[in-house]
Amino acid sequence: MLPELALNLSRGCGNPTGFAKLQPGEALVDLGCGGGIDVILAAHRVGPQGRVVGIDFTPQMIERARETVATADLRDRSIELRRVEDMAETKLPDGSADVVISNCVINLCPGKDAVYREAFRVLRPGGRVAISDVVLSGDLAAELRARLRSTWSGCLGGAIPEEEYLDTVRRAGFAEIQVVAHHPFSPEELQAMACCPGEAFTPAPSTDDLAAVQGKVTSIKFIAHKPLASAGVVATTASTQPAPDTADGRWTRNSSGSESG
Numbered sequence: 621m622l623p624e625l626a627l628n629l630s631r632g633c634g635n636p637t638g639f640a641k642l643q644p645g646e647a648l649v650d651l652g653c654g655g656g657i658d659v660i661l662a663a664h665r666v667g668p669q670g671r672v673v674g675i676d677f678t679p680q681m682i683e684r685a686r687e688t689v690a691t692a693d694l695r696d697r698s699i700e701l702r703r704v705e706d707m708a709e710t711k712l713p714d715g716s717a718d719v720v721i722s723n724c725v726i727n728l729c730p731g732k733d734a735v736y737r738e739a740f741r742v743l744r745p746g747g748r749v750a751i752s753d754v755v756l757s758g759d760l761a762a763e764l765r766a767r768l769r770s771t772w773s774g775c776l777g778g779a780i781p782e783e784e785y786l787d788t789v790r791r792a793g794f795a796e797i798q799v800v801a802h803h804p805f806s807p808e809e810l811q812a813m814a815c816c817p818g819e820a821f822t823p824a825p826s827t828d829d830l831a832a833v834q835g836k837v838t839s840i841k842f843i844a845h846k847p848l849a850s851a852g853v854v855a856t857t858a859s860t861q862p863a864p865d866t867a868d869g870r871w872t873r874n875s876s877g878s879e880s881g
C-alpha cells in the first residue's frame with residue numbers, strides 16, 4: 621500500500637491515520653505533510669468520496685509529496701498538496717474539514733497557539749484533530765532546554781512539556797482530549813529525531829546531552845474534538861477564506877485554485 625519512497629521520506633513520530641478513526645467520505649487536512657506518507661495512508665482510508673489536503677511550507681517537500689503520491693495507486697482519490705507560508709494560515713475554508721492530522725510537526729512551531737486555532741477554524745463543529753507529536757515529560761535544566769531548542773532543530777527542537785502542550789490545545793477551544801499513547805524515545809530514536817532530516821543538516825547532539833534527556837522526550841498521540849456548539853470560542857485569525865463550494869461545506873476537487881497532487 622505504501623510506496624518505498626513514502627517510507628524513505630517519512631519523518632513522523634507516530635501514525636495519526638491509525639487512530640483518527642477515519643471514515644469513507646471524510647475530508648482531511650494533514651498539517652506539515654512532508655513527503656506525503658500520511659496523505660497516502662489517509663487517502664486509502666477516506667476512499668474515492670473523501671478528500672485529503674496536505675499542507676507544507678517547503679516547496680521541496682510538496683514536490684516530494686507529489687512524486688510519492690504519483691507512485692501510489694490513488695488516481696481515483698481527491699488529493700491536494702498545498703504549499704503555504706505557514707500552516708497557521710492554511711487559507712482553507714472555515715469548517716470545511718472533518719479531521720485535521722499532524723505528525724511530528726507542531727512541536728517545531730514557535731506559534732503553537734496559532735496552529736491549533738487554525739485547526740479549530742478549519743474543522744466543522746464535531747470535527748477532530750488526531751496528532752502525533754513530541755513533548756517533554758520530565759524536568760530539564762533551563763540551560764539544557766535552551767540548547768535543545770537551538771541545536772536540536774531536527775524533529776524535536778521546539779518540544780514543550782506535555783501539560784503546556786495540551787493547554788494550548790484546550791485554549792484553542794478543543795474538548796474531550798484523549799491521549800491514546802505515550803512513547804518515551806529510546807537513545808537511538810532520540811538521536812535520529814534530534815538529527816532529522818539527517819546529520820548533514822542537523823549535527824548529532826553530544827553524548828552527555830543525549831543522556832541528560834533520556835526518558836524525558838516522549839511522543840504522544842491524542843485525539844481532541846471541536847465541540848458541536850462552539851459559539852463561545854472565536855478563532856482569532858481573520859476569516860478571509862473563500863467559502864466552500866458545496867452545500868455541505870466541503871471543497872470540490874481543485875476548487876481552491878491552488879496546487880493539486
Ligand SMILES: C[S@@+](CC[C@H](N)C(=O)[O-])C[C@H]1O[C@@H](n2cnc3c(N)ncnc32)[C@H](O)[C@@H]1O
Pocket residue numbers: 629630631632633651652653654655656657658675676677678681705706707708722723724725728729774775816
Ligand atoms: C518532521 S517533518 C514531518 C513530516 C511528515 N509529517 C512525516 O510524518 O513524515 C516536519 C514537516 O513539517 C513541515 N513544517 C514545519 N513547520 C511548518 C510550518 N510552520 N508550516 C508548514 N509546514 C511546516 C516541514 O517542511 C516538514 O516537511
